Amino acid sequence: MQRGAARGFTLIELMVVIAVIAIGTAVASLALRDGEASALAREGDRLAALLESARAQSRAAGVPVVWRATPGGFAWQGLPPGAAALPTQWLSAGTHAVGNAALLLGPDPIIDAQAVVLARSAAGSDGTVPTLQIATDGLRPFAVTTAAP
Template sequence: MPNRMPAEHALCRSRGFTLIELVVTVAVIALGVSLAAIALRDSAASALERDAARLAALLESARALSRATGVAVTWRPAAQGFVFEGVPPGGSPWPTQWLDAATAAQGNAALLLGPDPIIGPQAVALHRAGSPATLQVATDGLRPFAVSAPGGPADARQP
């Protein structure tokens, strides 16, 4: 009989999971879910927002360069991206491509960025192929270029 008691006791211990096993399993599942959430976070709308914010920053940089050098700088959409005309040669090259290949500017309107400190109100609408979402990068001529929904105020998306 003394041998029977430890065998029953061992049988009872092997029927369940330990607390450490459960904690490790939950941690692995939580890590997998968080990695999947990060990977799925980059949607079409956020890609368009990134391109619009980048364009607003590039337009402001070109506007400041135009005022500093006294040379008129123009931005215009191109077949595969966009072009800055009037930028002095030398230095680092200006980007000519969108971050997302599906982003495009609507229409062919060019934006005059200077050299005058006050420019007229200007805007360009950006859209992404296959998506109804549209964003506008605009200025009233005094304030910096900002991203907004079409028809909304130019500074609606600024913090």
């Protein structure tokens, strides 16, 4: 009596497939950034650029420009007439400025050291609330740094 050819996968073949899937899953999970942190990073970069734009407009027109946080976004005071309109809303809901300090953006070329802390209302995947600080020493442009918890 002759037995038919063996069909199916060997144990080695199954183990190789499982190992490949495990490696692929690990690489994909490490490559994904936390959604809350990346949204906050975009907001920080955008706000730093907006503050520098308003600072340049203030210097060019010779008028003081003030940035203030509002409950739904932020407001600009003193932008020169005819200047490009700057946005007043956050890109993503849940972003807010911590505190209510105003930033004076000019018209002098050197301003006081100033900072604003941005936070998200939702916690990240590790359970912490992400925060960023947008700050200047008065001479350098506004830069985004990680705020201390």
